[in-house]
Amino acid sequence: xxxxxxxxxxxxxxxxxxxxxxxxxxxxxxxxxxxxxxxxxxxxxxxxxxxxxxxxxxxxxxxxxxxxxxxxxxxxxxxxxxxxxxxxxxxxxxxxxxxxxxxxxxxxxxxxxxxxxxxxxxxxxxxxxxxxxxxxxxxxxxxxxxxxxxxxxxxxxxxxxxxxxxxxxxxxxxxxxxxxxxxxxxxxxxxxxxxxxxxxxxxxxxxxxxxxxxxxxxxxxxxxxxxxxxxxxxxxxxxxxxxxxxxxxxxxxxxxxxxxxxxxxxxxxxxxxxxxxxxxxxxxxxxx
Amino acid sequence: xxxxxxxxxxxxxxxxxxxxxxxxxxxxxxxxxxxxxxxxxxxxxxxxxxxxxxxxxxxxxxxxxxxxxxxxxxxxxxxxxxxxxxxxxxxxxxxxxxxxxxxxxxxxxxxxxxxxxxxxxxxxxxx
Numbered sequence: 469x470x471x472x473x474x475x476x477x478x479x480x481x482x483x484x485x486x487x488x489x490x491x492x493x494x495x496x497x498x499x500x501x502x503x504x505x506x507x508x509x510x511x512x513x514x515x516x517x518x519x520x521x522x523x524x525x526x527x528x529x530x531x532x533x534x535x536x537x538x539x540x541x542x543x544x545x546x547x548x549x550x551x552x553x554x555x556x557x558x559x560x561x562x563x564x565x566x567x568x569x570x571x572x573x574x575x576x577x578x579x580x581x582x583x584x585x586x587x588x589x590x591x592x593x594x595x596x597x598x599x600x601x602x603x604x605x606x607x608x609x610x611x612x613x614x615x616x617x618x619x620x621x622x623x624x625x626x627x628x629x630x631x632x633x634x635x636x637x638x639x640x641x642x643x644x645x646x647x648x649x650x651x652x653x654x655x656x657x658x659x660x661x662x663x664x665x666x667x668x669x670x671x672x673x674x675x676x677x678x679x680x681x682x683x684x685x686x687x688x689x690x691x692x693x694x695x696x697x698x699x700x701x702x703x704x705x706x707x708x709x710x711x712x713x714x715x716x717x718x719x720x721x722x723x724x725x726x727x728x729x730x731x732x733x734x735x736x737x738x739x740x741x742x743x744x745x746x747x748x749x750x751x752x753x754x755x756x
Numbered sequence: 757x758x759x760x761x762x763x764x765x766x767x768x769x770x771x772x773x774x775x776x777x778x779x780x781x782x783x784x785x786x787x788x789x790x791x792x793x794x795x796x797x798x799x800x801x802x803x804x805x806x807x808x809x810x811x812x813x814x815x816x817x818x819x820x821x822x823x824x825x826x827x828x829x830x831x832x833x834x835x836x837x838x839x840x841x842x843x844x845x846x847x848x849x850x851x852x853x854x855x856x857x858x859x860x861x862x863x864x865x866x867x868x869x870x871x872x873x874x875x876x877x878x879x880x881x882x883x
Contacts, residue, residue, distance in 0.1 A: 621768035
């Protein structure tokens with residue numbers, strides 16, 4: 469099992485704490501079936517022999533760009549970045565994060581940096597015998613940064629190869645309302661750097677879980693934008709809970725744009741019998 | 757945020773998406789910081805097909821970097837051009853924007869960058 473990134477620095481009073489849903493994403497992305505799919509789709513040396521010797525043939529399609537929307541603590545994005553070699557079969561992966569919550573963006577920068585350092589330290593330990601080509605053995609991907617934003621709005625169209633989304637999926641009677649006191653950039657205005665009101669913190673946490681009708685109001689907006697933001701080879705991993713009516717969601721996706729989209733459940737935490745039974749759906753354009 | 761990220765970012769205003777002048781965003785009053793990262797020519801060669809070269813040339817000159825060639829190199833040319841590999845590595849991966857603004861040339865909206873994090877949340881009248 470690949471190690472889980474350290475998130476001990478994350479302020480959980482205003483950033484979603486890694487939980488069963490986050491861990492299901494880690495397990496699914498590193499599962500044999502998904503690593504095989506991602507290797508075949510994105511590894512430059514995907515055709516069987518993956519020799520790590522000097523210069524591999526250039527990838528005509530280019531290095532994949534992986535974006536997590538709603539990073540929260542950054543545990544999933546850090547996992548993907550740190551273990552790129554294991555997940556994609558190559559460390560040549562660009563990653564970035566988007567979150568509405570400034571604290572989440574800031575936490576993610578640290579979570580990714582720690583996970584990259586840990587991955588390097590571990591690789592250095594394993595490779596201590598032949599340190600000569602150590603530079604080529606850097607196991608982690610290249611994290612470009614995190615931006616504050618609403619879903620995929622800041623991203624260039626047709627640019628994302630892998631999009632990961634752990635949405636606010638809990639059904640709620642209404643979507644979170646921004647308190648009057650809330651300033652979207654307040655954590656960075658030096659005067660009030662770490663002072664937040666209880667209302668502000670509650671709002672930020674509500675953004676991370678409150679999904680409105682069927683828990684799908686935010687997820688539906690993301691799905692509706694996939695055709696615009698994903699590259700032709702792109703795919704998305706979206707987490708759903710049982711109350712989201714996942715079978716209907718998948719049917720809706722398969723009917724989009726005259727049926728060019730595929731949607732399959734590729735991971736689930738079926739053991740829990742509670743209302744929050746979770747699954748990961750992979751969404752991609754496929755010739756069926 | 758690494759300079760390379762500017763090649764993947766665009767104005768968040770919906771009406772700007774169809775306008776070519778909304779991309780790339782233009783850095784203003786940018787403060788830059790430099791990391792030291794080991795050069796990986798293989799990776800840069802594979803980053804190349806992902807680059808919008810014209811946008812990158814704009815970003816590069818606006819940040820005060822030496823001019824990039826007018827036409828992008830091929831992957832083979834880049835692999836053979838040690839200097840260009842190092843220049844691109846330095847610009848795209850080692851240079852980070854820590855403070856400043858990113859401006860849309862179409863609508864004029866300014867996205868603030870603070871502590872390396874750009875804020876693309878829009879005020880309610882622009883959503």
